[in-house]
Amino acid sequence: MMTDEKKxxxxxxxxxQAVRQLTSRNVVEISGLSFRYLGRDEVAIQADxxxxxxxxxxxxVGKSGEGKSTFVNCINGVIPHISGGExxxxxxxxxxxxxxxxxxxxCVDTGTLLQDPESQVLNYLVEEEVAFGPENLALxxxxxxxxxxxxxxxxxxxNIRDRETYVLSxxxxxxxALAAVLAMKPSLLILDEPTSNIDPAATxxxxxxxxxxxxxxxxxxxxxxxxxxxxxxxxxMLIEKGRISLDIPKQDLVNHIEELNEAxxxxxxxxxxxxxxxxxxxxxxxxxxxxxxxxxxLAVPERRKAERTLMQVDAxxxxxxxxxxxxxxxxxxxxxxNLGEGEVLAMMGQNGAGKSTFxxxxxxxxxxxxxxFKVRLVVDGxxxxxxxxxxxxxxxxFVPQTFELTIVTNKVESEVAYSLKQHGVxxxxxxxxxxxxxxxLTEVRGKDPLALSMGQERRxxxxxxxxxxxxxxxLDEPTSxxDFYHKGMLGKExxxxxxxxxxxxxxxxxxxxxxxxxxxMVVLSQGHKVLEGTPEEVFLESEKYSIPPPTDYYLRV
Amino acid sequence: MLLNYILINIISWLILFWGVAxxxxxxLKFVGLTGFRYVTRFEKHDSFFYRMNPVTKLAxxxxxxxxxxxxxxxxxxxxxxxxxxxxxxxxxxxRKFMLGIYIIIMTVVGVTWTYAPYTPILVxxxxxxxxxxxxxxxxxxxxxxxxxxxxxxxxxxxxxxISMRFTAALxxxxxxxxxxxxxxxxxxxxxxxxxxxxxxxMVVAMRSVPRIFDGIDVTVKSQFMxxxxxxxxxxxxxxxxxxxxxxxxxxxxxxxxxxxxxTAISADTRAFRAFPKRTYLNPMVFTRLDxxxxxxxxxxxxxxxxxxxxxxxxxxxxxxx
Numbered sequence: 001m002m003t004d005e006k007k008x009x010x011x012x013x014x015x016x017q018a019v020r021q022l023t024s025r026n027v028v029e030i031s032g033l034s035f036r037y038l039g040r041d042e043v044a045i046q047a048d049x050x051x052x053x054x055x056x057x058x059x060x061v062g063k064s065g066e067g068k069s070t071f072v073n074c075i076n077g078v079i080p081h082i083s084g085g086e087x088x089x090x091x092x093x094x095x096x097x098x099x100x101x102x103x104x105x106x107c108v109d110t111g112t113l114l115q116d117p118e119s120q121v122l123n124y125l126v127e128e129e130v131a132f133g134p135e136n137l138a139l140x141x142x143x144x145x146x147x148x149x150x151x152x153x154x155x156x157x158x159n160i161r162d163r164e165t166y167v168l169s170x171x172x173x174x175x176x177a178l179a180a181v182l183a184m185k186p187s188l189l190i191l192d193e194p195t196s197n198i199d200p201a202a203t204x205x206x207x208x209x210x211x212x213x214x215x216x217x218x219x220x221x222x223x224x225x226x227x228x229x230x231x232x233x234x235x236x237m238l239i240e241k242g243r244i245s246l247d248i249p250k251q252d253l254v255n256h257i258e259e260l261n262e263a264x265x266x267x268x269x270x271x272x273x274x275x276x277x278x279x280x281x282x283x284x285x286x287x288x289x290x291x292x293x294x295x296x297x298l299a300v301p302e303r304r305k306a307e308r309t310l311m312q313v314d315a316x317x318x319x320x321x322x323x324x325x326x327x328x329x330x331x332x333x334x335x336x337x338n339l340g341e342g343e344v345l346a347m348m349g350q351n352g353a354g355k356s357t358f359x360x361x362x363x364x365x366x367x368x369x370x371x372x373f374k375v376r377l378v379v380d381g382x383x384x385x386x387x388x389x390x391x392x393x394x395x396x397x398f399v400p401q402t403f404e405l406t407i408v409t410n411k412v413e414s415e416v417a418y419s420l421k422q423h424g425v426x427x428x429x430x431x432x433x434x435x436x437x438x439x440x441l442t443e444v445r446g447k448d449p450l451a452l453s454m455g456q457e458r459r460x461x462x463x464x465x466x467x468x469x470x471x472x473x474x475l476d477e478p479t480s481x482x483d484f485y486h487k488g489m490l491g492k493e494x495x496x497x498x499x500x501x502x503x504x505x506x507x508x509x510x511x512x513x514x515x516x517x518x519x520x521m522v523v524l525s526q527g528h529k530v531l532e533g534t535p536e537e538v539f540l541e542s543e544k545y546s547i548p549p550p551t552d553y554y555l556r557v
Numbered sequence: 558m559l560l561n562y563i564l565i566n567i568i569s570w571l572i573l574f575w576g577v578a579x580x581x582x583x584x585l586k587f588v589g590l591t592g593f594r595y596v597t598r599f600e601k602h603d604s605f606f607y608r609m610n611p612v613t614k615l616a617x618x619x620x621x622x623x624x625x626x627x628x629x630x631x632x633x634x635x636x637x638x639x640x641x642x643x644x645x646x647x648x649x650x651x652r653k654f655m656l657g658i659y660i661i662i663m664t665v666v667g668v669t670w671t672y673a674p675y676t677p678i679l680v681x682x683x684x685x686x687x688x689x690x691x692x693x694x695x696x697x698x699x700x701x702x703x704x705x706x707x708x709x710x711x712x713x714x715x716x717x718x719i720s721m722r723f724t725a726a727l728x729x730x731x732x733x734x735x736x737x738x739x740x741x742x743x744x745x746x747x748x749x750x751x752x753x754x755x756x757x758x759m760v761v762a763m764r765s766v767p768r769i770f771d772g773i774d775v776t777v778k779s780q781f782m783x784x785x786x787x788x789x790x791x792x793x794x795x796x797x798x799x800x801x802x803x804x805x806x807x808x809x810x811x812x813x814x815x816x817x818x819x820t821a822i823s824a825d826t827r828a829f830r831a832f833p834k835r836t837y838l839n840p841m842v843f844t845r846l847d848x849x850x851x852x853x854x855x856x857x858x859x860x861x862x863x864x865x866x867x868x869x870x871x872x873x874x875x876x877x878x
Binding site: 076077078081082102103104105106107108110111112114115116118119120121122123124125127128131132133134135136137138139140141144145148162163164165166177180181184363365367369370388389390391392393394397398400402404405406407408418419421422423424450464465467468 | 589591592598599600601738739740760761763764767768772775776778779780781782783784785786787788791804805807808809811812815816817818819820821822823824825826827828829830831832834835836837838840
């Protein structure tokens with residue numbers, strides 16, 4: 001028993017957590033829940049009855065905007081304590097009624113990890129960030145130290161514990177954010193798309209962490225990567241149009257794949273074949289063997305072979321740094337690339353492999369005060385190596401991951417017309433009409449693009465990019481944070497534009513998307529091109545570079 | 558006669574824009590967004606500034622401001638030079654030294670131009686100038702902007718002297734920002750009674766600075782890619798960059814606002830303001846180095862008294878002195 005002097009202000013937190021350990025019951029109990037956001041007519045989430053037992057892990061799936069985040073926000077207290085609205089029914093976490101319990105008490109039991117690590121990491125140094133929660137709990141410094149050490153060890157970020165958070169990759173930053181949550185020692189973990197913005201290797205690390213936490217923590221995980229998440233959960237819950245439309249044990253998944261697929265959820269292909277073939281084992285090797293035994297030939301996505309090279313790039317980018325007093329050149333990128341006319345070329349690689357640098361080199365975005373570079377760029381026989389961004393923009397257009405930052409006017413139609421006007425196109429109005437029509441934006445032409453939904457905003461950014469007249473489109477991480485349904489829509493859009501003569505370079509971490517929609521792919525590693533070919537050729541070796549091939553590919557080789 | 562009139566007007570406007578354009582050109586051409594980001598963020602390193610307690614560095618900044626604002630201009634200039642040389646002790650010191658020089662030039666030109674055209678002879682007399690050399694006569698209608706009839710060499714010198722009141726304080730502030738984490742600085746401010754909520758808001762704001770620069774960078778380049786300025790000579794592109802940067806404010810602001818909700822959730826789900834007081838992983842400590850620095854600051858302040866006694870105090874009078 002601690003004396004009062006030795007107790008920090010927050011030692012009652014320790015007692016609350018100690019009591020929690022001794023109880024075994026439903027961690028979350030929901031009855032008659034209904035929530036409507038302020039100013040909205042429709043109910044955002046409705047759940048009549050939901051229970052979550054201690055140590056259970058539930059995967060929550062569904063299309064974007066259907067109520068998944070709202071549901072978990074009713075549990076962690078964000079609703080009603082941060083987001084206001086009309087809340088009915090009861091949500092209890094460890095017997096505490098969420099709406100009547102302050103966030104400061106709820107967060108002792110419930111930890112929340114969000115999708116975007118950039119906006120949830122608040123401090124400059126990793127250690128400061130991990131210590132932030134325990135410091136807020138006013139725990140004694142020794143207890144804070146122990147928690148920080150433990151959380152850093154658990155998430156494997158010991159090697160970066162002294163680093164500045166703004167220099168970390170997305171994957172590292174997300175592990176820091178998870179460590180910061182774990183340092184609060186919550187029993188219930190809520191993870192809202194924790195791997196949306198990070199590369200496959202970093203995603204794998206997060207999943208490994210979740211494997212380690214399974215059973216020790218109760219978990220609610222919103223995740224689009226169903227196939228990769230399945231080994232770590234007990235139940236799957238589908239949220240559709242604000243309602244829990246399915247809540248099943250993982251073992252029953254095979255009996256519900258049609259419903260889930262119709263709801264826009266990415267179902268592992270092995271489950272489809274297992275069902276079709278009447279098998280009770282969904283192991284990919286087993287399924288593949290059975291497919292072969294039955295003589296079934298699976299269709300391979302069509303790969304278009306370009307008739308001529310449209311763009312050639314040779315880029316070398318480096319920085320000078322001082323190592324042990326010696327000026328040393330660090331090569332960030334040293335690679336060449338050819339893009340065929342009408343081709344969809346995917347570029348993959350770990351964070352920091354040089355993919356974004358490559359796109360910036362092509363676009364003329366590199367800053368000579370920060371890096372040394374030499375870029376040779378030829379498009380359609382014309383040497384653009386020494387030309388300005390504006391000139392390159394006539395041939396190539398670039399939609400960054402943060403596409404909302406490219407929107408600079410207050411009307412959809414003026415945004416789409418921007419490039420055309422700047423380039424002095426006289427009959428730009430007809431082209432604008434064509435683009436508005438093509439992207440189903442006619443009805444919202446007079447609205448402010450930044451007030452539209454994310455999907456509409458992305459379409460405005462694409463339509464505006466096409467307005468430049470460029471025939472080469474570069475997309476940086478267009479699949480990041482997108483659900484299966486919207487990724488499919490994007491893939492179809494790319495195929496459609498391809499038939500209209502557009503060529504694409506797409507940077508993505510999504511192997512399945514690449515397998516389904518790319519004609520050719522390259523893999524970058526440490527600034528060098530290490531693999532190039534069709535997806536079938538590249539996926540043979542891609543695992544060496546931490547790029548796991550998709551199951552669709554495994555089933556066909 | 559008419560030709561002369563037109564020529565005077567053209568040159569007058571060129572001079573006017575020169576004063577405005579030079580700092581902007583230096584900012585865009587030599588400092589750039591990258592450079593600006595570089596001198597406004599903390600980077601881990603090990604030298605005496607980094608080992609000092611942020612409170613000490615805050616005191617140093619206040620001390621430098623007091624010295625530069627209450628003594629003769631050349632003392633402020635000397636302090637500026639000393640602080641600039643100390644930039645070499647920072648991480649990547651040579652580059653930061655060069656950026657420091659550019660920022661000082663920007664400040665000197667900007668401040669000189671802010672004062673010179675408006676400073677009356679009465680004030681220049683008080684500053685000790687007795688003879689005046691007119692270097693340009695403005696057209697009469699410039700008076701609408703508050704410009705005096707003549708631009709004198711002495712007014713320019715006076716403006717430059719005034720700028721020395723800002724430069725040392727500016728460099729001291731940059732040293733503080735470059736060598737202390739925002740939370741360190743704000744814990745220092747808390748010690749002097751600043752509320753926790755305001756501290757947190759400032760930590761988040763400072764953490765957002767790199768994101769703001771990145772956002773502006775994306776938006777500006779995207780506008781150029783989409784053809785901004787393509788129909789005009791490249792000599793006008795710096796102005797288009799400025800225009801694009803202004804246009805980028807709204808999308809960047811909205812982008813940051815969207816992230817602000819996550820920031821609030823991240824803070825509140827980690828018990829922010831759970832208790833009236835926080836405890837800390839690393840308590841703030843003052844080392845020998847801090848005590849030495851405080852002695853130095855004490856000497857600096859004492860020197861102000863000596864300088865004033867020697868007639869080097871407030872060599873430049875305030876307006877209405």
